[in-house]
Amino acid sequence: MIRKLKELFKEEQSCQRIEMPIDKKMLVEDLxxxxxxxxxxxxxxxxxxxxxxxxxxxxxxCGKSTLLRCLNRMNDTIPSVRVExxxxxxxxxxxxxxxxxxxxxxxxxMVFQKPNPFPFSIENNIYYGCQVNGIDVDKGxxxxxxLKQAAxxxxxxxxxxxxxxxxxxxxxxxxxxxxxLAIEPDxxxxxxxxxxxxxxxTAKIEDLIDxxxxxxxxxxxxxxxxxxxxxxxxxxxxxxxxxIEFGETTQIFENPQEENTERxxxxxxx
Amino acid sequence: MSLRKLISIWLFVVSVVIAGMGFWAIATQAQIGYWxxxxxxxxxxxxxxxxxxxxxxxxxxxxxxxxxxxGSVVLTVAxxxxxxxxxxxxxxxxxxxxxxDHFFFSxxxxxxxxxxxxxxxxxxxxxxxxxxxxxxxxxxxxxxxFTLLPLFIIIFNIITRGMGGITWEFLxxxxxRMGEDGGVYPAILGTLxxxxxxxxxxxPLGVGTAIYLAEYARKGLAVRVIRTAVNILQGTPSIVxxxxxxxxxxxxxxxxxxxxxxxxxxxxxxxLPIVTRSAEEALNAVPGDxxxxxxxxxxxxWQTIKKVVLPPSLPGVLTGxxxxxxxxxxxxAPIMFTAVYFSGAGTPSSLFRPIQALPYHLLxxxxxxxxxxxxxxxxxxxxxxxxxxLGINITAIMVREKYRQRF
Numbered sequence: 001m002i003r004k005l006k007e008l009f010k011e012e013q014s015c016q017r018i019e020m021p022i023d024k025k026m027l028v029e030d031l032x033x034x035x036x037x038x039x040x041x042x043x044x045x046x047x048x049x050x051x052x053x054x055x056x057x058x059x060x061x062c063g064k065s066t067l068l069r070c071l072n073r074m075n076d077t078i079p080s081v082r083v084e085x086x087x088x089x090x091x092x093x094x095x096x097x098x099x100x101x102x103x104x105x106x107x108x109x110m111v112f113q114k115p116n117p118f119p120f121s122i123e124n125n126i127y128y129g130c131q132v133n134g135i136d137v138d139k140g141x142x143x144x145x146x147l148k149q150a151a152x153x154x155x156x157x158x159x160x161x162x163x164x165x166x167x168x169x170x171x172x173x174x175x176x177x178x179x180x181l182a183i184e185p186d187x188x189x190x191x192x193x194x195x196x197x198x199x200x201x202t203a204k205i206e207d208l209i210d211x212x213x214x215x216x217x218x219x220x221x222x223x224x225x226x227x228x229x230x231x232x233x234x235x236x237x238x239x240x241x242x243x244i245e246f247g248e249t250t251q252i253f254e255n256p257q258e259e260n261t262e263r264x265x266x267x268x269x270x
Numbered sequence: 271m272s273l274r275k276l277i278s279i280w281l282f283v284v285s286v287v288i289a290g291m292g293f294w295a296i297a298t299q300a301q302i303g304y305w306x307x308x309x310x311x312x313x314x315x316x317x318x319x320x321x322x323x324x325x326x327x328x329x330x331x332x333x334x335x336x337x338x339x340x341g342s343v344v345l346t347v348a349x350x351x352x353x354x355x356x357x358x359x360x361x362x363x364x365x366x367x368x369x370x371d372h373f374f375f376s377x378x379x380x381x382x383x384x385x386x387x388x389x390x391x392x393x394x395x396x397x398x399x400x401x402x403x404x405x406x407x408x409x410x411x412x413x414x415x416f417t418l419l420p421l422f423i424i425i426f427n428i429i430t431r432g433m434g435g436i437t438w439e440f441l442x443x444x445x446x447r448m449g450e451d452g453g454v455y456p457a458i459l460g461t462l463x464x465x466x467x468x469x470x471x472x473x474p475l476g477v478g479t480a481i482y483l484a485e486y487a488r489k490g491l492a493v494r495v496i497r498t499a500v501n502i503l504q505g506t507p508s509i510v511x512x513x514x515x516x517x518x519x520x521x522x523x524x525x526x527x528x529x530x531x532x533x534x535x536x537x538x539x540x541x542l543p544i545v546t547r548s549a550e551e552a553l554n555a556v557p558g559d560x561x562x563x564x565x566x567x568x569x570x571x572w573q574t575i576k577k578v579v580l581p582p583s584l585p586g587v588l589t590g591x592x593x594x595x596x597x598x599x600x601x602x603a604p605i606m607f608t609a610v611y612f613s614g615a616g617t618p619s620s621l622f623r624p625i626q627a628l629p630y631h632l633l634x635x636x637x638x639x640x641x642x643x644x645x646x647x648x649x650x651x652x653x654x655x656x657x658x659x660l661g662i663n664i665t666a667i668m669v670r671e672k673y674r675q676r677f
Contacts, residue, residue: 072566074562074565074566077561077562077565079488102569102570103568105565105566105567105568106567106568109566110566112559112562112563114559116557116559116560116562116563117563118560118564118578119581128564128567128569128577129567129568129569131577132564132567132568132569132570176563179563180566180567183567183568
């Protein structure tokens with residue numbers, strides 16, 4: 001109570017700032033995360049390159065998705081989660097007390113494992129982000145641009161007012177990507193975006209990721225090591241909540257420094 | 271075909287015929303004589319004996335004792351049914367004074383018939399698993415039948431008795447001579463005004479509570495306490511609501527004056543838990559994925575609730591509200607102390623004036639039966655009330671089916 005009152009009367013604080021290293025978009029610094037009393041992330045340090053695709057791989061339960069959700073503060077929606085450490089985005093700490101997580105999520109978009117379009121029409125799905133953020137844009141224009149970027153325009157241009165749930169699974173997932181692109185974020189987080197899709201839809205999304213990195217920084221969590229090797233420039237390997245190894249994808253897959261990484265990549269466990 | 275199967279089929283046919291006779295007697299209020307009843311029971315018990323004895327002779331095991339035991343029970347009942355009416359006068363069952371004396375016999379024949387028809391599957395158990403299978407299915411069908419039976423009896427009864435009383439005069443005029451003539455026009459308007467006002471009060475309160483419980487509250491002690499309180503409120507007898515409404519709204523708030531508003535407030539308290547619970551369920555049915563998707567696009571929590579969570583759950587919320595109102599429309603106890611007069615209130619003209627309402631009208635007429643000639647009016651009122659309540663419920667169900675969202 002008293003703390004809340006103090007916060008209320010506290011003078012407007014300026015956000016902590018640092019100089020970002022060149023070509024880096026996000027820095028994760030000494031990040032720890034607890035689910036209740038279980039420590040799920042242990043001292044994570046990682047530098048994410050701008051306009052590159054970074055893949056996070058590792059066996060189930062190693063904390064890949066948790067780390068990803070830390071990057072746009074989606075973990076705040078889970079009541080039992082406690083986070084310590086810093087995540088820098090363009091020199092600002094997103095875990096700063098004065099940072100509004102709504103602003104963060106506007107800059108760091110997210111695509112989920114299961115396609116989750118809203119039960120509205122296709123164009124309203126796309127326009128929703130602009131609407132809630134008060135971005136004043138031409139609706140038709142933003143819908144067309146996002147759908148084209150997500151390589152979905154040709155398939156749906158004649159039925160923009162149909163319910164998004166009538167699309168197929170792969171189309172729904174691309175719609176979710178288009179929806180995330182509509183508010184022009186800097187970073188796009190993808191949490192196993194292809195795990196619910198068939199191989200053809202997966203191939204389409206992988207091509208799309210390749211195109212997206214021209215404009216956006218993409219961070220993708222995946223279960224599929226071939227996928228990581230195909231789409232990513234950098235790869236992080238996690239195991240039991242720790243970041244074991246991080247480096248260029250070719251190096252991680254061809255010449256891993258850690259034995260644990262090598263065993264996972266060669267399929268001896270996980 | 272073996273003798274055993276023949277006996278089973280005979281038992282099945284006989285018991286179905288007897289159950290049918292009982293049902294027919296209930297539906298048409300025909301009288302079943304003591305001897306008809308005793309005779310049919312005798313046939314059943316003898317068939318059961320035959321089945322049991324045959325089973326014992328051919329199989330030499332003890333399973334047949336069930337049939338013999340059941341046969342004995344039916345035989346005993348048959349004997350009692352001849353004996354009891356001669357020594358006990360059934361008339362003191364005043365609570366069923368409007369139902370023929372022989373209602374119990376009819377009911378009893380239905381029960382015995384259905385039970386026997388189930389038991390007729392019994393002999394098949396030994397050589398066929400399917401026998402047990404059919405028996406189980408049959409039992410399930412019987413339970414559905416018994417669930418629906420009271421509903422049909424009530425509706426059938428009220429329609430046949432109330433139909434004649436519903437005339438143009440009945441629908442458009444006020445009470446004349448304590449309900450012997452005239453109609454229920456002010457009461458219809460009063461009931462409709464009351465439930466509309468209740469809806470206006472209860473909808474924002476209930477939906478607000480539900481949004482708080484489902485979206486904002488952390489799942490801790492406070493939520494458990496609120497939810498338990500809501501459940502207790504729902505379990506409270508309606509007469510207690512009525513007394514509360516009288517003690518608080520009428521005596522304290524409105525200075526001793528019964529009024530439309532006081533009644534609507536009392537009914538709102540009564541329906542609040544129903545609305546809250548159904549709205550909460552509807553909100554919880556919206557997948558968490560959609561909330562995450564909205565938050566990840568930079569929406570605030572309130573924007574998410576307003577634009578993503580509420581629209582698809584609205585049909586559910588409205589259905590719950592309307593079902594709650596359906597219950598409120600038929601309640602007598604909460605309004606009798608707080609809002610209604612039997613006569614003289616006229617059509618509703620002000621929030622602070624008393625009204626007339628259908629349920630209380632029915633209660634008053636029922637009290638007058640025997641002193642004045644109001645029975646036809648009472649049945650007609652009952653039918654009208656039934657039509658209004660069923661209409662409300664059917665509307666709610668249709669709305670839900672039409673706008674139901676699938677994710």
